[in-house]
Amino acid sequence: MNNKINKIIKMNTNSRFSELVLELTKKVPPGRVSTYKIIANKLNTKAYRAVGIALKNNKFPIVIPCHRIVKSDGSIGGYSRGIKEKIKLLKREGIKIRNNKIENFQKVLFRF
DNA sequence: GGAGTGACTTTTT
DNA sequence: GAAAAAGCCACTC
Numbered sequence: 001m002n003n004k005i006n007k008i009i010k011m012n013t014n015s016r017f018s019e020l021v022l023e024l025t026k027k028v029p030p031g032r033v034s035t036y037k038i039i040a041n042k043l044n045t046k047a048y049r050a051v052g053i054a055l056k057n058n059k060f061p062i063v064i065p066c067h068r069i070v071k072s073d074g075s076i077g078g079y080s081r082g083i084k085e086k087i088k089l090l091k092r093e094g095i096k097i098r099n100n101k102i103e104n105f106q107k108v109l110f111r112f
Numbered sequence: 113g114g115a116g117t118g119a120c121t122t123t124t125t
Numbered sequence: 126g127a128a129a130a131a132g133c134c135a136c137t138c
Contacts, residue, residue, distance in 0.1 A: 036120055051119085051120075071121085076119090078118090
């Protein structure tokens with residue numbers, strides 16, 4: 001099951017970086033969020049922006065919970081289908097959002 | 113292989 | 126505290 005997902009990810013990422021980004025994104029549990037910064041730090045890099053690029057370019061947003069990745073100040077960030085959709089998905093998982101910012105950000109933040 | 117781009121972050125106005 | 130600027134580095138073409 002998970003192996004299949006990994007294969008799919010590898011298929012669609014020629015570079016190691018994107019692969020790792022997607023791997024980490026997958027590990028964020030439901031109801032929690034993480035940030036581009038945390039992921040970049042986890043990969044020992046400062047390519048915060050490249051993390052976003054990797055998520056944007058991933059071909060399988062179904063298996064990758066991209067919506068659980070937000071900006072480091074708790075605001076939403078971006079989403080290929082529009083931030084409205086992202087907010088909706090987050091709310092569905094029990095995360096409260098006000099004025100495009102996540103409430104209890106520190107609480108729901110998942111630090112790996 | 114160089115230049116432009118971006119779902120970011122931090123610092124400075 | 127909002128807005129702008131600067132810094133960052135992988136990605137794409």
